[in-house]
Amino acid sequence: MHILIIEDDTRVAQLISRGLKEHGFIPTTAYDGLQGKKLLEQNTYDLLITDVILPKIDGLDLCKEIRGKYPNLPILILTALGSTDNKVEGFDSGADDYLVKPFEMRELLVRIRALLRRNTNINIPTGNLLVYSDLEMNLSTKSVKRDNKEIRLTPKEFKLMEYMLNNPERVLSRNEIAEKVWDTHFDTGTNFIDVYINYLRKKIDKDFNHKLIHTKSGMGFILKTEE
Known part of the structure; x- marks a missing residue:
């Protein structure tokens, strides 16, 4: 399963990428909204993980644009903005799930698997x-x-x-x-x-x-x- 990560914090991006690789996913990383948008236009992904505060294109604006072009792509917002208003704005922008930093990799993986099961017919490996x-x-x-x-x-x-x-x-x-x-x-x-x-x-x-x-x-x- 190919996952695009849009995250401008290099350390966080590497942490997510490494965790996804360890669990059989194929991650690609973009460090700003514009780069992420271009990658989406050039490749096919099974899920998108994006921050909100991003250089060049804001994460929420990107979500709105992506949702219009790729209605079936699962989107998970991963951000430090954790108020109820922030979450509502994220979901209103087209996100399917919203996870607040700091986060545990285990919870992120559970959210990813749930989104993939919900949006595809593919059985995501778990358990043994x-x-x-x-x-x-x-x-x-x-x-x-x-x-x-x-x-x-x-x-x-x-x-x-x-x-x-x-x-x-x-x-x-x-x-x-x-x-x-x-x-x-x-x-x-x-x-x-x-x-x-x-x-x-x-x-x-x-x-x-x-x-x-x-x-x-x-x-x-x-x-x-x-x-």
């Missing part, structure tokens, strides 16, 4: 699903898919992949993996962790354009979308 980029792991059925293609993992490969999915975009040392996945201390004289990472790469990355499992030389391994 771990999702990162186009990789999905179902903890109940013990199944793994990437780009909707079934991937068969051994029990130990599954446990290693599950740990990486629970800790995306963070370097995992061999010591940490040995303790958390194998419940043992890493012996520097062995390469069993590297062997299993290689097994996963062949199954998770080999047949796909972009790689998810990367090596940080001298440090460990990381699950991320970019090189």
Whole structure:
């Protein structure tokens, strides 16, 4: 699901983007209203998150314009303006939901999923699903898919992949993996962790354009979308 974020605070924008990636969404960020408007005209998005106070085009004015052009696009206003009058003005401008800063990422994700379920026929993953980029792991059925293609993992490969999915975009040392996945201390004289990472790469990355499992030389391994 592609989500456009229009937020002029770089730190907040990066926080939202990182949280969305970790839960399987594909975020794009604009740092002013005009840039956001241009992106909307050039691309298709499943949901919009926008601040109110923005450079170049005000968030409320942008909402009114978007609602006229894209009547089915879910819009969530995320702003520090939290009075009742502010909220009423936001909804009157065409927003579907309104969340006040500071916020918790968990609540933002719940609001996003609710809006997507309400505005589309797509079932948004929750509960026992771990999702990162186009990789999905179902903890109940013990199944793994990437780009909707079934991937068969051994029990130990599954446990290693599950740990990486629970800790995306963070370097995992061999010591940490040995303790958390194998419940043992890493012996520097062995390469069993590297062997299993290689097994996963062949199954998770080999047949796909972009790689998810990367090596940080001298440090460990990381699950991320970019090189």
